[in-house]
Amino acid sequence: MTERLHIAPQGPEFSRLVMGYWRLMEWGMTPQQLVGFIEQHLELGITTADHADIYGGYLCEAEFGKALRLEPSLRQRLELVTKCGIATTANPQNKIGHYITESGHIISSAETSLRHFNTDYLDLLLIHRPDPLMDADEIAEAFISLHQSGKVKHFGVSNFTPAQFSLLQSRLPFTLATNQLEISPIHQPLLLDGTLDQCQQLRIRPMAWSCLGGGRLFNDAEFAPLRDELQTVMQETGAENIEQVVYAWVMRLPSQPLPIIGSGKIERVRAALGSLKINLTRQQWFRIRKAALGYDVP
Template identity: 80%
Template sequence: MPERVQIAPQGPLFSPLVMGYWRLMEWGMTSQQLVEFIEQHLESGISTVDHADIYGGYQCEAEFGKALRLQPSLRQRLELVTKCGIATTADPQHALGHYITDAAHIIHSAENSLRYFNTDYLDLLLIHRPDPLMDADEVAGAFQHLHQSGKVKYFGVSNFTPAQYSLLQSRLPFTLVTNQVEISPVHQPLLLDGTLDQCQQMRVRPMAWSCLGGGSMFTSPEYQPLRDELALIQQETAADNIEQLIYAWIMQLPSKPLPIIGSGKIERVRLAAKAAHISLSRQQWFRIRKAALGYDVP
């Protein structure tokens, strides 16, 4: 079972892989089945769970909270992560999708999450997307209010550029503890654009979403070379499946990302958890990179 890791200086301890719940409403689980699923991924060492206010048309947090009400002892075994800042048309009062990061909304969203989860604190709250109308002082004020009231322990961002991250950090008396960003063999821009370099510089571990490319790398004809290369490396490493290799490839980045798993099938989750113990050689890592991109290094 992988041990929990500190994701930032003076930051929280999280599991090396994170259970993502954005598709929870598609899994068709009863509350009791969800309790069992949570207990099962805890047994595999995955204690950190990722949510957002908008997931499942604003329903996922409440559905997860029903499981926590059914089995209250689970709360102390989990690290609850959620996000705010996107307003979608799933809420009838929104005429169009937009971003909203004023202090009142951040505080209101966090308090809603607390109520849905049936808990008195969140382990981590993230701003979900960069907002062109974001006032860094206002966001920082909301973060400090939530921190001082004990409602949120730690704060971070998602999908922020290094400049956006630095701007918000400059207004805070405490460290942002992560930047949740898209990383996969089929989405590599952040590996070289400074985002992960900033994380490494600050000793902040990013969280990686869409590690499997939304499943496209298993179905799209253009990624057949990638699948073929992963199959060869699976034989070389004795990995259980190629998904493990993808998670291991991400975890081998020097910023040490925490991959988010999106499957509601516990066997896939258990196998994914084993990726923490797979080490790729440098050449194996670059073979995956080349197969995904379709070209060699310059």
């Protein structure tokens, strides 16, 4: 069973590992099979489910909702996270992909998510990407309205810079709960650009997406030295596989990111829990960093 963490001083409380449903439509599950999968990861203590309105060509939320309709009791055991603010061409109305963070869109998107999930509240709503046309007052207006109506309990952002985060926070009467970020040995800019430092400063825990690089970690030739080093650290720590080492590497960061697991195979989800028992030494952590970047620290 995974532990639970308050991801921000004002909440919410999430499972240490998060189940990501970005690729749900690729898993080929019937609603009944999905019920079984949800029950299995709940039994492992992974209670937080990450979604976005655009996932699966705007289909994942509704597909997940079919499972919740089949087994309504699941809702009370889950924390539902979703995102809005990207308009993709999967919707015929969008001739080009763009961002949209106007107040009316945020509210209507949240209400659509509620219908898809067959629920009357979301645990956490995130703005999916920074918008060059973002008006912080408009987002705050939507967030406050959704909060006062009880439709959304907590709010946050995804892929925001520290300045963008601070701007939006300055307009809100409550604290943003998280910044969902790409954190991985193969994507390390945020480790030194102040983004994770801000999370630590505010005592909020980021959610980490694409920890395994969307599979590139295992397949791309350029990451062969990294795979070799992960294999060595795996043997040193007694880990079962290199995935566990990567998740442990991410969780070793002092901002205490919550890794999002993107697999629809319960065996891989179960194996990810093994990362919670791995304590990397400082030298092991930096060896992985060096193997990924190809150079030593300055």
